[in-house]
């Protein structure tokens with residue numbers, strides 16, 4: 001497990017003091033894909049770099065698997081860092097080295113025997129689908145291929161944690177999806193903990209288990225992606241979802257459908273297998289309430305299906321209340337809109 005306790009980071013000195021992080025507390029479980037989302041300047045890069053101490057926190061503690069990183073001496077920190085891979089937005093490959101040599105680089109640093117290097121690089125090239133490109137130089141590769149080299153290089157030392165610093169931000173949507181798929185694949189294959197920072201909600205939505213929203217150097221909201229996405233609490237989180245997701249209309253609270261007498265408009269959220277069950281029709285059959293679906297979506301968060309419907313119930317107040325109670329008893333989330 002990775003734990004950040006009361007992390008602060010201040011850049012500059014004296015009059016030029018500039019706080020980048022203030023009081024960050026995070027817990028990331030082994031094998032999780034954990035996303036941190038925030039606008040430009042929110043503190044994402046500083047935060048992710050504090051995990052492997054590329055950036056030293058001004059105060060606070062970084063714990064990885066029961067070891068306080070901030071207390072390690074230089075040699076032990078270097079050794080621990082080798083087990084923390086990192087990939088970058090602009091790939092950070094050695095331009096004068098081939099794909100093979102880029103991947104071999106971390107192994108050469110620790111004087112790995114040539115035979116072992118060959119074996120490992122071959123395995124990694126196959127893993128990222130670049131067997132045919134070993135002798136090419138980075139300039140001869142597409143962005144997606146460069147990031148695959150970055151991923152292979154980051155895995156060369158068999159890390160238990162992978163830090164992804166805006167790893168797909170320089171890629172087109174299709175390439176982004178293929179890189180995200182690869183990240184999920186290595187997460188599952190090696191039970192690798194992945195921490196990624198992004199300013200794109202769809203990245204969080206497609207691969208993360210948990211998310212933290214960072215704003216002006218502080219975490220304003222965090223939790224399971226399913227909870228945060230379906231019931232965002234903070235304005236910044238809502239903005240990210242509104243701006244970047246086809247779920248946008250569903251989150252607007254000022255719903256303006258024509259008003260019908262003896263009716264109530266609600267937002268019903270389904271999660272997991274409930275998404276495919278006929279709970280709504282069974283419930284209204286029992287209560288005698290009519291309904292009109294005004295808006296709706298069914299999609300997935302990582303692999304979890306979810307649905308959200310804006311529904312107008314028509315009937316007596318008592319019957320509508322019984323309908324809402326019935327849906328809630330079945331495990332659906334019902335929020336009254338008007």
Ligand SMILES: Nc1ncnc2c1ncn2[C@@H]1O[C@H](COP(=O)(O)OP(=O)(O)OP(=O)(O)O)[C@@H](O)[C@H]1O
Pocket residue numbers: 011012018019020038039040041042043044045046047199
């Ligand atoms: N080396 C530095 N010296 C001084 N200030 C810095 C330094 N690095 C970052 N900052 C400041 O710290 C704050 C957080 O920056 P950071 O790069 O962590 O944000 P970010 O969320 O990653 O932004 P972006 O998405 O634009 O990269 C910003 O106000 C930035 O100007």
